[in-house]
Amino acid sequence: xxxxxxxxxxxxxxxxxxxxxxxxxxxxxxxxxxxxxxxxxxxxxxxxxxxxxxxxxxxxxxxxxxxxxxxxxxxxxxxxxxxxxxxxxxxxxxxxxxxxxxxxxxxxxxxxxxxxxxxxxxxxxxxxxxxxxxxxxxxxxxxxxxxxxxxxxxxxxxxxxxxxxxxxxxxxxxxxxxxxxxxxxxxxxxxxxxxxxxxxxxxxxxxxxxxxxxxxxxxxxxxxxxxxxxxxxxxxxxxxxxxxxxxxxxxxxxxxxxxxxxxxxxxxxxxxxxxxxxxxxxxxxxxxxxxxxxxxxxxxxxxxxxxxxxxxxxxxxxxxxxxxxxxxxxxxxxxxxxxxxxxxxxxxxxxxxxxxxxxxxxxx
Amino acid sequence: xxxxxxxxxxxxxxxxxxxxxxxxxxxxxxxxxxxxxxxxxxxxxxxxxxxxxxxxxxxxxxxxxxxxxxxxxxxxxxxxxxxxxxxxxxxxxxxxxxxxxxxxxxxxxxxxxxxxxxxxxxxxxxxxxxxxxxxxxxxxxxxxxxxxxxxxxxxxxxxxxxxxxxxxxxxxxxxxxxxxxxxxxxxxxxxxxxxxxxxxxxxxxxxxxxxxxxxxxxxxxxxxxxxxxxxxxxxxxxxxxxxxxxxxxxxxxxxxxxxxxxxxxxxxxxxxxxxxxxxxxxxxxxxxxxxxxxxxxxxxxxxxxxxxxxxxxxxxxxxxxxxxxxxxxxxxxxxxxxxxxxxxxxxxxxxxxxxxxxxxxxxx
Numbered sequence: 001x002x003x004x005x006x007x008x009x010x011x012x013x014x015x016x017x018x019x020x021x022x023x024x025x026x027x028x029x030x031x032x033x034x035x036x037x038x039x040x041x042x043x044x045x046x047x048x049x050x051x052x053x054x055x056x057x058x059x060x061x062x063x064x065x066x067x068x069x070x071x072x073x074x075x076x077x078x079x080x081x082x083x084x085x086x087x088x089x090x091x092x093x094x095x096x097x098x099x100x101x102x103x104x105x106x107x108x109x110x111x112x113x114x115x116x117x118x119x120x121x122x123x124x125x126x127x128x129x130x131x132x133x134x135x136x137x138x139x140x141x142x143x144x145x146x147x148x149x150x151x152x153x154x155x156x157x158x159x160x161x162x163x164x165x166x167x168x169x170x171x172x173x174x175x176x177x178x179x180x181x182x183x184x185x186x187x188x189x190x191x192x193x194x195x196x197x198x199x200x201x202x203x204x205x206x207x208x209x210x211x212x213x214x215x216x217x218x219x220x221x222x223x224x225x226x227x228x229x230x231x232x233x234x235x236x237x238x239x240x241x242x243x244x245x246x247x248x249x250x251x252x253x254x255x256x257x258x259x260x261x262x263x264x265x266x267x268x269x270x271x272x273x274x275x276x277x278x279x280x281x282x283x284x285x286x287x288x289x290x291x292x293x294x295x296x297x298x299x300x301x302x303x304x305x306x307x308x309x310x311x312x313x314x315x316x317x318x319x320x321x322x323x324x325x326x327x328x329x330x331x332x333x334x335x336x337x338x339x340x341x342x343x344x345x346x347x348x349x350x351x352x353x354x355x356x357x358x359x360x361x362x363x364x
Numbered sequence: 365x366x367x368x369x370x371x372x373x374x375x376x377x378x379x380x381x382x383x384x385x386x387x388x389x390x391x392x393x394x395x396x397x398x399x400x401x402x403x404x405x406x407x408x409x410x411x412x413x414x415x416x417x418x419x420x421x422x423x424x425x426x427x428x429x430x431x432x433x434x435x436x437x438x439x440x441x442x443x444x445x446x447x448x449x450x451x452x453x454x455x456x457x458x459x460x461x462x463x464x465x466x467x468x469x470x471x472x473x474x475x476x477x478x479x480x481x482x483x484x485x486x487x488x489x490x491x492x493x494x495x496x497x498x499x500x501x502x503x504x505x506x507x508x509x510x511x512x513x514x515x516x517x518x519x520x521x522x523x524x525x526x527x528x529x530x531x532x533x534x535x536x537x538x539x540x541x542x543x544x545x546x547x548x549x550x551x552x553x554x555x556x557x558x559x560x561x562x563x564x565x566x567x568x569x570x571x572x573x574x575x576x577x578x579x580x581x582x583x584x585x586x587x588x589x590x591x592x593x594x595x596x597x598x599x600x601x602x603x604x605x606x607x608x609x610x611x612x613x614x615x616x617x618x619x620x621x622x623x624x625x626x627x628x629x630x631x632x633x634x635x636x637x638x639x640x641x642x643x644x645x646x647x648x649x650x651x652x653x654x655x656x657x658x659x660x661x662x663x664x665x666x667x668x669x670x671x672x673x674x675x676x677x678x679x680x681x682x683x684x685x686x687x688x689x690x691x692x693x694x695x696x697x698x699x700x701x702x703x704x705x706x707x708x709x710x711x712x713x714x715x716x717x718x719x720x721x722x723x724x725x726x727x728x
Contacts, residue, residue: 006392022381097581217460238558239558
């Protein structure tokens with residue numbers, strides 16, 4: 001079996017995959033209503049929220065688009081706090097739908113600086129909302145969302161969070177950190193195949209929603225809410241993913257959120273330690289290194305493209321390359337969801353063999 | 365096992381469900397690239413098109429939204445040919461995104477009249493596109509798309525087709541009938557669970573796309589095209605549904621499209637004949653009755669809500685009720701995808717017992 005070590009889709013446990021194979025039911029019938037209600041309630045516990053949580057049949061990017069069009073009107077000024085590919089994507093969506101985006105971009109590999117955000121909020125009193133990536137998969141960096149949230153709320157702005165690769169794996173108590181809209185995706189820490197975005201919509205977000213005029217139909221949170229009240233989704237949902245969630249969420253609640261978060265921290269530390277022992281360097285600043293994905297700098301003559309190929313073909317281990325401008329500059333190891341120490345030990349052992357074959361000379 | 369006789373989601377064959385349970389792979393890797401290319405090519409054969417076909421992670425409604433925002437600009441005049449709930453939905457999407465919608469609504473249960481469409485096209489020379497539902501699931505009526513297409517092209521307008529519940533089950537040669545954008549959904553005749561919309565985008569559609577200014581990001585056909593060229597989708601796709609398609613499409617190609625269409629016609633006729641033998645009346649005008657779903661009028665004291673409940677609880681048969689204003693006025697029997705004569709015989713036999721229990725008196 002492949003050791004799939006990209007930052008999503010992540011491998012799914014056997015019983016979750018079995019649930020994917022369940023026969024179809026009526027999505028407007030009583031069995032599905034009870035399943036949807038149950039899955040939604042369990043998600044709320046893991047989001048640590050009393051707010052509404054909706055399941056959208058979409059990739060994570062669809063969830064980001066949903067957050068934008070439900071919160072904003074064309075012309076609204078938004079601050080985009082970006083530390084990589086996904087931060088840029090969030091800004092591009094807002095811009096595409098007519099928001100006036102103020103970009104606040106930080107060097108890739110670094111986390112967002114709180115003081116710079118404070119300055120931007122001071123300089124631009126018209127800012128209505130702040131878009132921020134909690135965990136940037138492209139660089140392997142986790143922002144200090146707690147501090148960012150405190151600041152955004154000090155200025156009384158809406159906080160819209162891309163938590164696609166963090167929620168359920170890295171600490172993010174949605175209500176306590178006053179996230180207004182929080183987006184995640186099934187194929188990350190949730191141990192479920194891709195196809196569903198989950199969004200939490202808080203009280204202030206509903207107020208913004210009632211005034212937001214960006215065009216929306218498929219993504220409309222108000223429709224999602226009115227249908228959820230009768231145990232349905234507005235449009236035919238990706239039923240199999242809901243079946244899979246009903247199994248995966250029970251596993252997560254059995255392990256316990258604190259244990260899951262601690263496991264991710266422990267395995268990430270093991271990954272970083274192992275990478276350094278191999279003579280490689282971390283790409284992300286270590287104080288903000290992600291607990292769901294580790295980015296490794298190409299150094300010492302390493303050809304990351306060849307490395308990824310050797311690891312896949314000779315070791316059955318699938319690593320991530322660098323995206324966009326990061327291509328060739330880093331490789332990435334995903335360690336989120338259904339992952340344990342053995343999976344990482346296997347990666348580190350294989351790297352030991354593969355690195356020299358891919359041109360790497362330690363200390364060079 | 366339940367006999368799921370709603371017009372989608374439809375039951376899936378055992379081997380399709382098994383494919384749903386496959387372990388995840390890298391959606392940016394070589395295995396998936398080859399799978400995506402293969403599935404896309406097979407879909408093109410069943411669409412009878414040489415045009416681009418894209419897989420969107422979405423419900424069918426997402427596919428309709430994608431068609432609208434990729435073809436139109438705010439202010440564009442569109443003719444909405446509607447014969448039921450889904451026709452109205454298509455119009456509502458266009459209107460929500462700023463199109464000027466001219467509604468051409470026909471009585472529910474009837475097909476669209478060609479002469480009325482001609483008159484509307486004559487009266488409104490500014491019309492840019494015509495939105496039409498090929499098969500209206502809410503009323504069980506199939507429009508004469510071939511004639512509508514000939515007319516729309518006589519006036520040189522764009523033809524945007526909701527073929528969600530027809531393509532793959534009812535004749536629709538996309539290129540021959542000059543459909544510019546054609547939308548369908550995995551959970552209908554394709555024998556695959558819900559979660560994916562498939563869209564065909566023709567040459568004239570690309571010209572319209574290059575000028576269309578409605579905001580789009582997630583649904584952007586141009587992005588879908590550039591990623592498909594490297595065997596990818598722009599956003600993480602619902603992998604399991606693609607796995608399922610690779611099995612389902614082989615089954616469809618083995619049976620052969622002509623045989624599939626003939627089977628749907630034969631089973632639909634069996635359903636209509638059986639319904640009439642039970643003393644019930646068809647809701648749809650029979651000359652345009654759908655071969656994927658049969659709508660039955662509530663007559664002779666029949667309480668459709670009670671009927672649907674008895675059929676589900678006592679016979680394990682799940683029927684559709686009426687949607688929106690049709691609630692209580694009709695019930696619906698889905699017969700598309702993985703369906704054979706035995707499934708319908710079981711429905712008819714159970715109806716014989718259940719109808720009197722639900723208040724129906726034949727001939728009353």
